[in-house]
Amino acid sequence: MSVRNADLGEFEQLVLLAALRLGDEAYAPSIAEVLEDRAGREMSRGTLYGALDRLEQKGLLEYTVEAPTRQRGGRRRRRFQVTAAGQEALAQTRAVMKQMWEGMDDRLAGEGA
């Protein structure tokens, strides 16, 4: 399955990476936590669920439904997994990025980073 890079936004990449990193613990709150740690500020759950929905529609992310808990007001929860297509999309994106970054480090360093 080929995925065009244009289909993966920067935020979506981050969400996919966070889900990948979290492995079996990839619930929406934990994904949010990972991203908030990285960004250092509160993240909009609207943005997050929007991205999750989009990624799911593109077939890059899927979920399994888990049993409800009391802590959740008796509601079921979704555990996310990055699909094979999702992993491929991440890999492709990284490849493209790497290609684009080739030899650029010096130029940026020149700016005094």
Added chain:
Amino acid sequence: MNRRPPRLSTRLLSLVLPSSVRGEAVLGDLEEEFHRRVEEKGAFRARWWYRRQAWRVIGLYIRPGRPTVDPVSACSPAEAARIRPLESLTQDVSHAGRTLVRSPGVSALVILILALGIGVNTAIFGAIDAVLLRPLPFQHPNRIVQIIDSFEQVERTEVALSFPNFRDYERARSFSHVAAIRSARLFVHEGERRIEAPAAHISSELLTMMGARPALGRGFLPQEDRFDPEPVAVLTHEYWQRELGGDTAVLGSTITATLSVQGEGWVPVILEVVGVMPEGFGLPAHQINEDYRVWVEPEFYLPLGMWHWGRGNRGMYALRALAELAPGVGLAQAREEIGSIAQGIAEQDPAAAGLSVSLLPLKQIRQSRYGTALTVLWAASSLILLVVCANVASLMLGRALARERELAVRASLGASRGRLFRSLLIESAILGALGAAAGVGLAHQGSALLKVVSPGDVLGLEDAGLNLEVLAFSVVISLLTVLLFGVLPAWRGTRVDPADSLQAGRRAGGTGGLRSMRWLVIGQVAVSVVLLAGAGLFVRSLDALLDVDPGFDAESTIRFSVDLPPGSLSRYRQEHREWALFGQVRERLRGMPGVVAVGGGGGDGPLSGSLPFGDVTLADRAPPAPAERVSVAWRGISPGFFEATGTPVIRGRSLREGEALALARDSRIRQPRTSVPVLVNQAMARHFWPGDDPLGKRFYYGIQDPAVVEATLGEVEWSEEWDQRYLEPVPLEVVGVVADVKTVGLREDAPMAYYTPMARVMSTLYVRVAADPYSMVNQLRNEIEAIDDEIRVTAAEPMVQVVREVTAETRFRASVLSLFAGVAVVMTALGLFGLLAYAVRRRTHEIAVRISVGARKGQVSGMIVLDGLKLAVPGIILGGLLSLGGLGLASSLLYGVEPTDPVTLVAASTLVLAVSLAACWLPARQTTEVEPAEILRAE
């Protein structure tokens, strides 16, 4: 301590989120995170976090075009059954929105038509609200009456009251307050300049009655109503701001001015400012029976006591008087008391013989002045709204029928009829809301437009505009409109039998929808006929009015109002040489190329709006008994007046050059005189000397005893003041008869009038020209002002313009009604066209079969046209009947045409019929394009 997430946010979230596991999981996530935050950061911050995030998630799910899966398709049938009502509503709304966007042309047309209907109605209601519904500016508006003297026997009604009568009525116990208003002329001194400031004398109780208090200082005191008080003034807020810079030290300061005191001429006064009224305050001139055509809103209020002239004269109708009925006193009771006071006056004073008095509630005055005109407009705009509803209903119905298949599919997939009905109604409601919004915008423009195009005070529209009541009205009519145009299509459209519709496809389908549309079209045709007939009546009234012979030559005469500085400020006035100046003006203008004749008169000439006043006594008869007294207008003119106004002299002669001048010179000399030459108009000749030759007849101004007048002739000593001389018994001898000249308006009969020579007339100049009057106005104006510094032209207008102004009301109604009728006819044509076009489309198969079995195309087209006529003709007949019944409402606004005028009715019907035929023709032509073979093959 509350450890649950905020309830409102949770409730809203659960309404918006899809009811599938997707939504459930989000709610669960948020609650889980909430509890963790309570542990970590405390309940308060956790609750805040929850609310914030809830709104962001809500924002995600209510944003259009969100990338989620359609909730209905995503959920299982069991879940779908649990779909919350509001959720399905939002679904319906967005579905309706998409449907409407899919056919933007029809949607835009519907919105436009609705906006037109709602806009027109809102604008007209705005006018009605401002003019008829808003409370009058009084503390007890329902108890205010105007006191009007009248002379019933001779059908002479004054809009005013004399001062002695006012004083007598003031004592009536039926009134808790009585107040009087009298206009005044005031020139404020500003260095060398004298600037006229509109002014009025008002009595002390007026402000109390109006519930108004000065913003600064005081109003007038009761003692200031009595003769000759200290000269004081109360200013309007506007004058105070504009001329005095809003200086709060104004109280106690003085203003030097010149006041016209009739009988004494112009007298200098030093007015002490004692009060300033609040912003926006004005006298209720538009609410009382006042001649609003000459009313200028005063900026200076002076005490009634400063008004001098005629205070002792019961025949001098100078005051507008208002009274407030005492609490608990009914109108009948007050009328009885005032009536007996008037009777007492009439018995005591012969000059007041025949006097009776009437009390008119202000509400009634307002209603009778504006009620009919506004009711007609309102009725017309309501009809427009009906046409709009019918039209939009047809459009929506057509759309619903065209979507039969779609609706059938939805029904077969399990949508209940109620659900389909609701979703169609929601489409209508969305269109209605958009139409209403556009309509209110239109009304805002519309009421501004009404104010601009409604001439003078036709509608009293000053305060018209959008306010809460008007907006509420437009919301209500929009709702009604949605119900009217939405329910029928929704009802018809959802009456589908899925199996039937899906199988039969386009071909069969219900004819029920068509039948409903037929009724709508018939209704529209009927309303069009009514509106068109109404417009026709107003157009014919205007025509009749313009055909009226005004008694003067409107085409080539120009009227100039000229003014000299007041009193001692004018060299000419001081030296009594106005006549010389006037003679100079006439000479100068007569020498100009293109000028045919020049004459002068008072301000009461052709179409000046002035009413007749005054009595005459015939020389060879006893003074008229009270019952025989009639009002006759007296006009002072210069030689050349009739030539300049183009008024035909029918018998005898016009005034000779020098006749007036001789009189003017004579005024300096003590000289006995036997008679003054006068011309009378035909109305006066007919009334006083029916069947007799009026030439050589003599009469006197006022009620005189001829024996006394003739005996004292030759002993009359002429005083300095010309005006007063005419109050003395000078015999007037008829030397000519002139045509009747309309003065009040073109509708009203010309009053009886006589014309006497007068040399000092400077207030109005008439110039008759051989060229286009508009092209000469400025040149003539400059020429007049160039003669002397003192002369100022205050107004210059070709009489054509004046005729336009007095016919403006009729013109206004004719154009508004024509516009409405035009809109109705166009919409009706559209409706008829739409229906037939739709019917042809539906019957393509049938038509194809007919043609293939040998029907000629002409026959088929004829069949369609006949179908259209089956709608148009009953509609026209219905409309004709409605017109006969309903147009009587407008009869008092018509001129020279009956509300049931057959010509107008036939013309309106014929026009509607012609338009209907045109609307039938296009769809009928479509049938000729039917290719039977192709269509039948496609089946």
